[in-house]
Amino acid sequence: MVGGHGVDLLRWEQRMKAIMLSEPRQIGVVDLPDEQPGPGEVTLRIESCSVCGSDLEGFHGIHPKMTFPRVMGHEVGSVVKAVGDGVGLSVGDRVAGTGRKACRSCEPCRNGRPAECANPGGPGFTAHGAYAESMTVIATELVPIPENLSFDEAAVAQPAAIAYHAVVGRAAIKEGETVLIQGCGPIGLSAMMLAKLQGARVISTDIVDYRVQKARELGAELALNSSKEDVFAPIRDMTSGQGVDKVIECVGADQDETIPQAVEAVRSSGLVVVVGSFASNRATVPIIDFKFSEKSLIGSQGMPEGYGPIFELMSFGKLDVNRLISHRIPLDQAPHALSLMDRKDEDVLKVVLKPQT
Ligand SMILES: [Zn+2]
Ligand SMILES: [Zn+2]
Structure with missing residues (x-):
């Protein structure tokens, strides 16, 4: 049975695992509802999420923008696992980025138009992000990953x-x-x-x-x-x-x-x-x-040039971000990743969380 938005409802997992920072330094595994995508949204199966220095600031409660409670994670390589109506992506597409997350409470959101959300959040900072098995976001800012790049590389491309x-x-x-x-x-x-x-x-x-x-x-x-x-x-x-x-x-x-x-x-x-x-x-x-x-x-703020120029350098072999990755670990070890980064232990550079392993 296939739902109205191309979602296979029989196979839809109702819950998913995520890492919740409930307040500064209080972090642990939680079970959250796995949201289905509305019009203009997609649900992503997170394959790789790298841990950022700003996540460490969030963990310590000193990030200027982060709000609580928060599922962090904004450096993402994922696969589209469900699409809402009117989305240009297909199930199975490999994508980078987080896009924006609909607030679910403004007028457009309450009337079934989440892609027109008046107060979209930034996943990992002001909305829940990718320290999770999956994430439902507005589709427009997601970018296809070049064929010869891995999910880990797509995450660290950010x-x-x-x-x-x-x-x-x-x-x-x-x-x-x-x-x-x-x-x-x-x-x-x-x-x-x-x-x-x-x-x-x-x-x-x-x-x-x-x-x-x-x-x-x-x-x-x-x-x-x-x-x-x-x-x-x-x-x-x-x-x-x-x-x-x-x-x-x-x-x-x-x-x-x-x-x-x-x-x-x-x-x-x-x-x-x-x-x-x-x-x-x-x-x-x-x-x-x-x-x-x-x-x-x-x-200098953010990445207004988008993923295009960096993906080009990476896929032509001019820039190898694999050399920045020091650790690849399962999602539930995210607290360990943050502690490694805090102590600069084990020659840590970039830690990639692997929610599907
Ligand atoms: Zn970052
Ligand atoms: Zn909204």
């Missing part, structure tokens, strides 16, 4: 696309430039690899040795532990005393060291791009030097 926007969009890195990339997490390492693809020389910094080593392995011209080594002398050596052309800040979180360092490291008229997600609305800028040497400081 932070790589954020790095792409910073490197190619906001910083407009060009051949021959020297760039300092602060942070050797998944976004910082993606930014480093993308800046090199643009033809730049890259200096990467972090405060964790194995991450500095990873940047070196993945091709940074110079990789430094900024908690142990002077970063300014090597930068002067590499740039005839001028400073780097551009800095991309990929650290964020609860610290005030990277912005002053970035502004100091960049040359006169140079550019600092902030992509790191900070915990508080405050940073120190060496304002006298900044003004006199006409430096610029700009932000």
Whole structure:
């Protein structure tokens, strides 16, 4: 028997497993209703969901946008398992992204038009996300995964696309430039690899040795532990005393060291791009030097270029995000994943949750 929206009702599983963050640091496995898709919606079977640094901020209750209780997860590779009316996707399609989630309470939602929701939520932040076996979302922003890319790669394409926007969009890195990339997490390492693809020389910094080593392995011209080594002398050596052309800040979180360092490291008229997600609305800028040497400081948010450019680089073999994946684990070990990331244990970089295993 097939339901009105192409849903096989006999085979529809009524419940699904998810990981609920009921309040900061309170996390566990829950059983939730598995929603059926309304018009314009699809239900996704989550194959891969990678754990983001902002999930860790959410876990600690310091993410500026996350609300509770929350199923986190926004870096997703999935298969369409059911489609509502008027959706261009088919059951079995492999897709990346989360789309938006209908609120189920506004006027269009209550009248059977969830795709026109007046208050759609962002899955993983203001609506339930993909630390789950499945997820029902508005279909429009989902993107087909290229045939030669895996679900894991599709999930990790999301932070790589954020790095792409910073490197190619906001910083407009060009051949021959020297760039300092602060942070050797998944976004910082993606930014480093993308800046090199643009033809730049890259200096990467972090405060964790194995991450500095990873940047070196993945091709940074110079990789430094900024908690142990002077970063300014090597930068002067590499740039005839001028400073780097551009800095991309990929650290964020609860610290005030990277912005002053970035502004100091960049040359006169140079550019600092902030992509790191900070915990508080405050940073120190060496304002006298900044003004006199006409430096610029700009932000970079999200991935407005979408998945297109990053999927192209990945499927042509120019960018290998598999090298950023350190762990693949079942969904119910999500709390363990967060604790690994908290303690920077087991040389953790990107953890991919596998809800179907
Ligand atoms: Zn993220
Ligand atoms: Zn709504």
